[in-house]
Amino acid sequence: MKRVLPHPEREARPALWRSLEEYAGTPEFVDALEREFPQGAAEWHGGEISRRNFLQLMGGSMALAGISLTGCRRPEAYLVPFTQGVEWTIPGKFLYYATSQPRRNGAMPLIATTSDGRPTKLEGNPLHPISNGGTDTFAQASVLDLYDPNRSRTILAEGKKSDASALAAKLDEIRAAAEAGGGEGLAFLAERVDSPTRDRLLAQLRQKYPNILWAEYEPLGSSEYDAAVAACFGAGVEVVPDFSAADKVLAVDDDFLNASFSGLDQVRGFSARRRISEPGQPMNRLYVAETNYTPTGGMADHRLRIKPSEAGPVLRALGQQIATLTGDGTLAALSAAFPEGQLSADPQWISECAKDLASSPGKSIVVVGKRQPAAVQALGFAINNALGAAGKTLLGMRAEKPQAASVAELSAAMEAGRVKNLFILGGNPVYNAPADLRFGDLLAGVPVSVRLGMYEDETSAVAKWHVPQAHYLESWGDARSSDGTICAVQPMILPLWGGVNELEILNRLAGNPEPIGPQLVRETFAKVAGGGDLEAKWTEFLRQGFLAGTAWPAAVPAFNTGAATSLAAAYRPAPSNGIEVSFTPSSTIDDGRYANNGWLQETPDFATKVTWDNAALVSPATAKSLGLSTGDMVEMSANGRKIEAAALVAPGHADAAVSIALGYGRVNISHVTDSVGFDAYPLRTTQCMAFATGTAVKRTGAKHKFAETQHHQNMEGRDLVREATMQRYADEPTFAQTMGMDGHIPPNNSLFTHPKLDSPEQWGMTVDLSTCTGCNACVVACQAENNVPIVGKDQVSRGRNMAWIRMDRYFAGDENDPEMLSQAIMCQHCENAPCETVCPVNATVHSEDGLNLMAYNRCIGTRYCANNCPWKVRRFNFFDYNQRPLDKLYFGPLAKKGMAESVQMSKNPNVTVRMRGVMEKCTYCIQRIEEAKITHSVQAGPSDKSKVPFPAVKSACQQACPSESIVFGNINDPKSRVAQLKKEPRNYEMLKYLNVSPRTTYLARIKNPNMAMPGADKVGWANGHPHHGGHGAHGAGDNGHDAHGAETHGSPAAHAEEAPSH
C-alpha cells in the first residue's frame, strides 16, 4: 500500500505569521513561498553590466590568463617562526585573556580569544559576578571594529596630515596655558565610562586646574534616570532591579531584556525565573507597556501599547491604584501631584495589573525606561517603595562617581566664548548632540578643538585636530561593571594604526610622564587593591579580568518622599497632541557608534527584520489613517525641525506614534555607513530626548526599498513555534508533542540507509523558547566564530544573506496587537537528513556522532540540498562575498579581489573561509567539537580513551546566549544538560511528520497570563485553540482521521495520511 503523507495545507489566515503580507495572504506572498530563494536570488541581475557583456569580458581575461601558465608551478609558501619565543604562545593554539568592553551602562566582562597575537573572538567572562558567560551583539561584533579598514589612521591638523610630535607639542602648549590660567577655557567632552583610572586622572586635572569644564554626553544616556535616583535616594546611591527575586514585573518603556541596554545580570535574573521544567512549577509574570516591539515586549505575558509620553499617565493611574491597595499615603500624594495626562489605555489593564503587583509585596517590581523624564522615574520608584521592593527586588548600592556637566552646559559655555581649548574624547557630538544646541556651529567657533575618534566623521570635519582613537582591544584601561566591580581592559594587540587612548591624553595634560605599558592602570590599582602583595594581586587581576570585592557596597535604598514629590509636582510634560515620534536605540548599531560594522548592519532587527536600514515604524491602524504603506517616504516635522524617513508598518506598534531608531543616515563617512537609513537626530532636542510630541507626519510621495529578511527561507506556518499557558502545561504536559498533527503520526521509518551513529558522543541541541528573547547575540557570535561573510543590502534584498542562524520572528493574532515570538533556526542536523540524499557528489554526509557535515571542497553548487532542506537553513555563496568588494560584485574579474589585510586578521583560523559556489550552513561548531576530540585523545595518550572524560564543549551560540536558552552537548550522556532538557515534556521537534529526526529540538514557550487581565484568554495560544481535548497516540493504519476535525492546522488535508493504494 502506498502511503501518501501530504504537508498540512496552509490556512488562508494563519494563526502565526511573519509579515502583514502573509497575514493578508497576498498573491505575491504565496508566489514567494514557493521559491527556494526569493525571486531573483538565483538569477543574474547585473546592475551595470549585461550578461553578454560579462561573458565577453570573461572570455578575454581567460585568454590572457592562459598565456602565462603561472598556475602550473606549485606556489612557494613559507614557514615563518618567531625570532624569539613569545611568552605563553604556542603556534596554532588559542590564548585566552580576560578583558572587558567599557560601556556607558557598565563594563561588559569578556574573555578574548587570541590566535597568534590577533584577537578573533570574544566571549563572556563567566567568573565575573554579574556575568554568566553570555555576551550581546555589540560585544560579539566589536572585534570586527578593531580590524575595520575604514578606521582613521593619521593625526590630522586643520584637515592636513600631522604627526604625533606635533600633537604632543600642541598638548604641551595647551597644558602650559592651563597652568597659567588655572584651566580657564579648557573643556572636555567625554563618553560615559566608569573608569577608576580616568576618574583618578580627572581628579588630578581638577586639582591642578580648578577651572576646567568636564562634560559627558551619551545620546542614549541615563541622565534623567540618574537625576531621579539622586533625588529619590540621595546622591551617591545607585539602584538596580533584581529580577531573580521578582515574581511580578512591570516594565514601562524599558527594554531590560536586551542585555545591550540593561546588563547581563538583569537578563540572567529574569530568565532564571522564567525557565520552567516541570508542569506546575511557578514562574514569573511580565507586564510590559511600550511603544514599539522590543525583545522585552515579545516576552511579555501582557503587553500594553502606549505612546512614549503615556508612560507617566500609566504610572500615575497605576500608582493611584496601588496606593489604594497598599494604603501607601506617600504614593497617593505623589501620584496626585504628578500632572494628569491623556491616557488611551484600557483602565482595566492598569487596575488588574496594579492588583496583581500589589498582591506580591516585596516580590514585585516596576521598572521604567531610563530615557523617560526624571519625574516619571520618580513615580516608578514611589510605586516600588509602596510595593516594598526596596532591598528585595530593588537593590541599592553606594557608588562614587565624579561630577560631570551635561552637553547643554558645555554648549552654553562654548556659546559664551568661555571655551578656548576643547577635547572631545570619543563620541560624535556634531552628529548626535541634541539638534537645538547646534553643536557643530559652536565647535567651529572654538579656537582649539582636539577630537579623539575611531573614524574621520562629522565631528572630525569640524574639529581642528583629529586624533585616531585606540580600540579597547588595543589599549590598557579599567572600567567598572554595573555592580561596581573593577574590570581590567587589556590590550590584545598593539594599536594597528597608531591609535591613542583617552587616558594617555589626560595623563599628558596633567603633566605626568608618558606611561609605559599598563603603568597608568597600575597606579590606580595600587590605590584600590588594598595592602598585601601587590604584584600577586595585579597578576590575579589580569588573569581573572576583575578585582574581586570591589563591587559597590550594598545599601538599602531609602526613599526620599519630599524630593520625589516635588520632582513630580514640578514636572510639566509637553502637551501630547498630534503624532509622537519616539527615538529608540538601534538594536543593531546602538546610537550609531557601530554604524561601520557590517556584521551588525546586516543583522536583522528583532522586530522588523530590516537590515541595513532603520525605518519610521507605524502601527497598521495609524498607517491606514495616514494613508501609508511600507516603503513610503514620510516627512516628520515638529517645532520647525524636520526629518525624512521611510515608513514601515509594524504590527504591535502603538497608535498615533512613530518609532525611529537613531544612528543611521550618515553621509560621506564610508561605503558601509553612507546612504544607510535615515537620520533622526535633527528632530531630537534637549526639551525631551526620548520623544517629540506634536509631530506632523506626511507622505512625500517618494518610495524606499527595505532589505527585509522576514520572507526569506519561509517554512510556512506549521506550528513551528509552540507555546502554551502555564495552566495548559499543567493540564496537558505533552501539548508540545501532540500539537497539530504530531499526535497522529504513525510510526515511521526511513527509506534510505544511514551511517551508524555509533560514536560515544552524539551531539544535540535544545533551544528554550520560554527564555529566548530573540536578542541576536547568537547570530553575531556565529558570524564571528564561523567566518560568515556579509553580503550587503542589495544582496540581502535578493535573499542571499549568509547568516547561519536565522532568528525567525512570528506574530500571532490580531495585526494591531499581536503577540511576538522568536525562534532561532539553524541547521537541525537531521538524523535522516533530506539534504544528504540529494547531493550528487556526497558533499554533505553524516558523521558517526550525528553531525550533518558539509565538505566545502567537494561541493559543486547544485543547490539541490537547499531545495530539499525543510528548514531552509542552507546558505549559498552566490558571489565571492569574502573576497569581493560588496559594491562591485557584478564586475566579475574587473573588480579587485582579496579582502583587506586587517580583515584577514579577524578570521577564525580553524574554520575554512568559504569561496563562491559553495553551500554552507551551521556545523554545530565542528571546529570546537574536533578540538575537544583531539584534546580528549591527547589527554588519553597511549591508554584507553574511553576511560578519560571528554572535555567540555560549547557551541558559539550557546556560549554567547545571555539567557542560557541554547544548550548544546552530548545527548548520549544522561547527565548532560541537553539530555535532561530533551526529556522535558516541553521538548518538541519541528515538522515531526517528515521523520527527519532533527538533533536540534525546541522547548515550547510557556506563558503565565493573569486571567483577570483583558485579553488574557488569547495569551499563550499563539497556535490557536484546539477544538477538542487531548487525544491518545495513533498507531499505524489508524484510518479515518477526519473525525478529528480541524485542529490548529485546520486542514482536512493534514489528516489524509493514508490514501488508497494504486
Next chain:
Amino acid sequence: MANFFPRWANWIPLKLLLMVMVLGAVVTGGIWYYFTPKYTNVGYMPDQPAPFSHAIHVEQLGMDCRYCHSYVEVAGHSNVPSTQTCMSCHSQIKAQSPKLAAVRASWETGTPVQWVRIHKAPDYVYFNHAVHVNRGVSCYSCHGQINAMPVVYQAQPLSMAWCLECHREPEKFLRPPSEIYNLNWRPASAQEQLAMGAQFKKEWNVNPPVTCGGCHR
C-alpha cells in the same frame, strides 16, 4: 563519374577516430596517473635560506625531534624552531659559518627566517600533529626517514587517499609509544606490526575519523 577518392580513403574517418580515442585514453590515463600528489609533490626539495641538515643534527649529534619542534606533542602545528633556538647552540658552535648567515642576520635584525614550506596540506584540511604523535603515529609515517635527510624533501604524497590508508587501518602503522621519535625503528615483520597495531588499537581505543568532518571544517 570517376571516383575522386581512392578506395583506402574510406578508412580515414575510422582511423582518425581510433587515433583520437587512443590519444584521449593516453592523455586521460597520463593525467590520472601522473597528475597526482604522488608524482607532483613527492620529492619536492626546495632550497632553504640556510642549508639545515637533519642528518647531522639527528643522526650524528643524536638530538631529539622535540628539541626544535618543541610543541609537536601539544599543538596542531609542529612548530619550526625560532631563531633563538638555533642561536642557543650556534652562538658558540660554528658561530661564524657562512652557511648560517641567514640565521645570524635574523637574530641581529629580528626579522624571521623564511623557511620554504615543504609539507603542506590544502587550506581546507585541518591536520593536527599532537593527536597523531600522542596516539602511536610516528613522524616517520608521514615525513619518511627525515632524520637522515641532508636536505629535506617530501617523502609521502600527503593526498587524501594516502591519509585514509592509515585512518582506515591504523593497525598497520601504530607503534610503541617509546618509538614514536625513533625514526630508525622498524617492526620485525609485517605480521608482527599487524598484531601489535591491532593490540594498540583495541587497548587505546583508537578510532581515527573517516568522515569528512574529521579533517574538513
